[in-house]
Amino acid sequence: MVVAWHRPTKAVIHKKAITENVANEVARLPQGKELFAVVKANGYGHGAVETAEAAVAGGASGFCVSNLDEGVELREAGFTQPILILNMVPYDALALAVAHDLSVTAGTREWLQAAAAILEESKLEMPLSIHLKADTGMGRIGFCTPEEVKEAAAFIRESRVLEWEGLFTHFSTADQSDDTYWNLQKERFMEVLKKLSELPRYVHVSNSATALWHDETIGNMIRYGVAMYGLNPSGHALPEVYPLQPALELVSELIQVKKLPAGEGIGYGETYITPEAEWIGTIPIGYADGWLRKMQGFSLLVEGNYCETIGRVCMDQLMIRLPQEFPVGTKVTLIGKNADKEITMQDVADQLGTIHYEVACGLGQRIPREYQ
Ligand code: PLP
Numbered sequence: 041m042v043v044a045w046h047r048p049t050k051a052v053i054h055k056k057a058i059t060e061n062v063a064n065e066v067a068r069l070p071q072g073k074e075l076f077a078v079v080k081a082n083g084y085g086h087g088a089v090e091t092a093e094a095a096v097a098g099g100a101s102g103f104c105v106s107n108l109d110e111g112v113e114l115r116e117a118g119f120t121q122p123i124l125i126l127n128m129v130p131y132d133a134l135a136l137a138v139a140h141d142l143s144v145t146a147g148t149r150e151w152l153q154a155a156a157a158i159l160e161e162s163k164l165e166m167p168l169s170i171h172l173k174a175d176t177g178m179g180r181i182g183f184c185t186p187e188e189v190k191e192a193a194a195f196i197r198e199s200r201v202l203e204w205e206g207l208f209t210h211f212s213t214a215d216q217s218d219d220t221y222w223n224l225q226k227e228r229f230m231e232v233l234k235k236l237s238e239l240p241r242y243v244h245v246s247n248s249a250t251a252l253w254h255d256e257t258i259g260n261m262i263r264y265g266v267a268m269y270g271l272n273p274s275g276h277a278l279p280e281v282y283p284l285q286p287a288l289e290l291v292s293e294l295i296q297v298k299k300l301p302a303g304e305g306i307g308y309g310e311t312y313i314t315p316e317a318e319w320i321g322t323i324p325i326g327y328a329d330g331w332l333r334k335m336q337g338f339s340l341l342v343e344g345n346y347c348e349t350i351g352r353v354c355m356d357q358l359m360i361r362l363p364q365e366f367p368v369g370t371k372v373t374l375i376g377k378n379a380d381k382e383i384t385m386q387d388v389a390d391q392l393g394t395i396h397y398e399v400a401c402g403l404g405q406r407i408p409r410e411y412q
Contacts, residue, residue, distance in 0.1 A: 044406045048293035048369075049325045051409050052376070053086050055094035057285035061268050062098025064282050065251060069262070075099060076124065076244070078265030079114070080106035085400040086269055086288055087409045089117040094287075095268060096121070104263050108133045111142040124171055124206065126263075128181065131158050134168060143169035143205050147181035152192055152202070159201035170196055171206030171242065176228035177221065178212045186235040193236060206242035207232070208259075214249035215274040222254065229258065249273040252281045271385055271396045286385065288400065289376030290407070293369050294342070296322040297362065306359050307351025311336070319362035321347065323372050326356040330402040331374070338391045340372050344379025347372075 066075050077100040078084075083091030092103055092114055102122035105111045111123045124143045128151045137144050138159070146152045152170070159168060172192050175182025183189045189207070196204040209229045213221045229245060243259040248267035250257055253274075266273050270286035299319050306312040306320065314320075321342070325331045333353045339346035340360055347360040360372070375383050385396040392399065 041405045043408050045408050047324045051407050052289040053409055053411050054287050057270050057287040058094035059098040061270055062095045062100055066099035074101045074261045075264050076102040076104050078104040078263050081401045084269050085403045090411050112140050115140045138164045138166050138168050145173050146170050147173045156199050156202055167201050167203040169203050169205040174209045174232045176209045176225040178210050186232045189232050190235045204240045206240050208244045211250050290374040292323045292325050292372045294321040295324050311352055312350040319365055321360050321362045323358050326354045328355045329404040329407050334392050340374050341378035341381050342372050344381050
């Protein structure tokens with residue numbers, strides 16, 4: 041994968057914003073409760089290693105990733121903190137998990153038994169650390185009943201090659217104002233806890249939304265993801281508990297500026313025809329960067345002016361209507377502040393009819409990330 045260093049489009053990541061978002065959350069946690077930074081999917085598009093560094097500076101004591109390779113990336117970057125893979129790893133990757141001291145999620149008896157059998161046959165010295173996942177209503181991975189969790193815990197206790205390090209669940213509606221289903225999931229998790237005679241080192245149930253809006257929650261660790269990047273997990277639904285500072289700006293420059301007469305078609309399919317003589321600016325970003333064709337009609341910022349994207353977004357370029365002539369090289373803000381105006385990741389998500397998580401994760405790998 042090539043990163044396009046030699047064009048003026050870039051994502052600027054403010055590490056200080058991540059550090060402060062984490063520090064603000066850590067300050068709210070009760071004594072002894074830890075924050076693991078969720079840096080999966082390349083730190084939600086912000087860069088896993090740099091985000092992890094910023095999170096540690098804010099008080100994070102561990103990390104969550106979604107797969108083995110993301111965990112290895114952090115270990116190779118030198119992080120020694122606990123790292124939890126929030127998924128079951130393929131059997132042929134178990135040795136790598138042990139070698140890199142990565143904790144792994146178990147959600148079925150079959151996986152647990154097969155993993156133990158494979159590790160028994162290997163000559164590995166360290167046990168594999170396991171977090172048992174209880175499915176309390178997400179319907180994704182996880183043990184479905186308290187009895188199954190209890191059985192799995194007993195199996196691990198008997199095993200030479202496994203170590204029980206954690207127990208967790210995941211809420212599906214923590215970002216909504218109606219907490220009926222959240223309470224049902226919580227009750228189900230409490231039933232799991234009641235069944236167990238002892239608990240592992242980590243018990244954790246909170247994503248960002250649960251941590252922010254469900255203070256009464258259980259456990260001694262939180263898995264803090266989207267809020268760390270300065271994004272309100274609920275979108276517009278719930279007010280921020282403290283101001284979250286967006287960490288990512290997406291900027292580019294005008295690479296060509298021209299005045300076209302009335303009646304000229306702009307972009308593929310001639311979907312926009314200049315109604316009068318207009319100044320048109322071209323910007324080097326397109327759907328191959330994750331800036332999708334649905335962004336047609338969305339306004340970008342140039343010198344504090346909202347400038348509409350006209351015509352279809354191309355693979356590598358798009359065009360905007362300028363209120364006047366601006367020099368080539370003038371900064372264009374796609375996400376972030378420009379003069380006294382701002383475009384948020386949420387604005388982009390609203391345009392696309394999606395959530396900001398998807399926007400952040402969808403920003404293409406060829407966009408360079410610059411860290412400040
Ligand atoms: N925990 C689990 C199991 C997740 O899958 C995720 C994200 O998808 C998180 C925590 C972090 O969630 P958020 O980014 O909403 O804080």
